[in-house]
Amino acid sequence: MVANFNVYCALCSGCLVSFCDIGSSSPRHLTIRRARVARRTYSRRRGELYYETDDESEEEKVARLEALPWLREVAEADDNSSDTDSIGDPEDDLGYDPELVADSELMWLNEVFALGIAHREPGPRRYFISECFYYDRVYHYDPDEQSRYFAYGVSDLPDPPVFPMHAGCVDILSRAILGVVDVAGIRKEVLYDVMHELADFCRLDLKYGDITGADQDWQCVPGEEYSVICPTDPLDLAELLRSNYAANIPGAQKSLDLGGKVIRDPFRILPIEMIHHILGYLPGESIFALNKASCTVNTRTSNNQFWKRRLVQDMPWFWELQAYLAESQDGAHDYKALYMWLDRRTKPMYAMSGAFMGVANRRRIWGPCSELAGRYYDRLHAEGDGRVLSL
Numbered sequence: 362m363v364a365n366f367n368v369y370c371a372l373c374s375g376c377l378v379s380f381c382d383i384g385s386s387s388p389r390h391l392t393i394r395r396a397r398v399a400r401r402t403y404s405r406r407r408g409e410l411y412y413e414t415d416d417e418s419e420e421e422k423v424a425r426l427e428a429l430p431w432l433r434e435v436a437e438a439d440d441n442s443s444d445t446d447s448i449g450d451p452e453d454d455l456g457y458d459p460e461l462v463a464d465s466e467l468m469w470l471n472e473v474f475a476l477g478i479a480h481r482e483p484g485p486r487r488y489f490i491s492e493c494f495y496y497d498r499v500y501h502y503d504p505d506e507q508s509r510y511f512a513y514g515v516s517d518l519p520d521p522p523v524f525p526m527h528a529g530c531v532d533i534l535s536r537a538i539l540g541v542v543d544v545a546g547i548r549k550e551v552l553y554d555v556m557h558e559l560a561d562f563c564r565l566d567l568k569y570g571d572i573t574g575a576d577q578d579w580q581c582v583p584g585e586e587y588s589v590i591c592p593t594d595p596l597d598l599a600e601l602l603r604s605n606y607a608a609n610i611p612g613a614q615k616s617l618d619l620g621g622k623v624i625r626d627p628f629r630i631l632p633i634e635m636i637h638h639i640l641g642y643l644p645g646e647s648i649f650a651l652n653k654a655s656c657t658v659n660t661r662t663s664n665n666q667f668w669k670r671r672l673v674q675d676m677p678w679f680w681e682l683q684a685y686l687a688e689s690q691d692g693a694h695d696y697k698a699l700y701m702w703l704d705r706r707t708k709p710m711y712a713m714s715g716a717f718m719g720v721a722n723r724r725r726i727w728g729p730c731s732e733l734a735g736r737y738y739d740r741l742h743a744e745g746d747g748r749v750l751s752l
């Protein structure tokens with residue numbers, strides 16, 4: 362007998378129904394859960410999957426606790442619990458942190474579409490992206506029992522599979538492909554072929570980021586709450602910048618002139634066009650690292666407009682930011698500082714919390730969506746469709 366496995370969203374690898382366990386809010390359970398998350402955060406930084414407290418010296422324990430934001434709670438729980446990964450204890454109360462995610466925030470998980478082929482309608486119009494109802498790997502295109510489709514590659518039915526996706530994730534995919542939300546504008550037959558090529562057992566063969574919930578059943582892993590926060594809920598960025606950013610980031614700082622102290626800088630002999638060409642291949646955090654190593658690069662990237670362009674180029678998934686930049690006056694911000702601040706807060710991270718969780722989830726989902734968009738255009742070009750311009 363073959364065990365039952367869940368299937369997951371083709372775009373985010375998330376669960377397709379909101380059967381998520383929200384953990385208890387009792388102080389003891391909160392403490393135990395957060396202690397576990399804290400220990401895993403620490404072990405991940407060391408490149409280990411799990412943390413074994415048995416191997417820990419007192420010095421290591423002090424160093425670990427000092428690196429944690431909720432030091433006091435963790436220290437308290439550390440004295441009462443042993444292994445971080447034992448799931449057997451019912452008192453552990455696994456599930457999401459109730460202060461990070463509420464049941465009401467999970468409704469978006471229930472709104473599921475599927476891309477498929479309506480087998481009883483011949484011709485190119487038979488491809489559909491339509492609301493579907495999920496039951497044990499089977500999707501119902503309509504309430505008619507005859508219209509049943511299996512998801513992904515494993516099927517007892519002769520019909521081609523469907524690919525389930527959250528409605529919100531489909532909007533993100535549409536933006537990655539077309540630049541706007543226009544699901545009807547996507548060539549479904551092309552997208553279907555792209556997905557079919559990548560079909561795995563319960564999702565697509567894509568990089569969905571550092572999340573581990575998609576197991577045989579969906580696991581509500583403490584520390585991965587951001588992965589179930591709605592990625593398309595709009596963020597009031599202007600308000601966050603007023604209340605949060607302005608209070609923590611000082612105004613633009615003048616760069617120090619260190620040119621006279623540099624002994625050797627290989628970038629000094631390169632033409633400025635070449636430097637900008639190289640920078641075009643680097644993500645922002647690599648440019649920050651390079652700035653520390655090269656005075657020339659630091660000077661070339663000290664222009665405020667350079668960082669405004671990088672905000673536009675590097676954060677296409679942050680449409681609230683794009684709208685904000687289009688309206689904001691030049692000189693209103695130190696864009697380099699803004700880049701650093703937003704890049705850090707929107708980075709999908711185990712154990713993250715706060716107002717940017719949804720946008721971080723969107724940024725995570727943008728990865729597989731842009732991979733699909735690239736393959737979509739490759740396929741269109743291969744078909745010689747001259748009308749299509751790659752974004």
Ligand SMILES: [Zn+2]
Binds near residue numbers: 370373
């Ligand atoms: Zn999804």
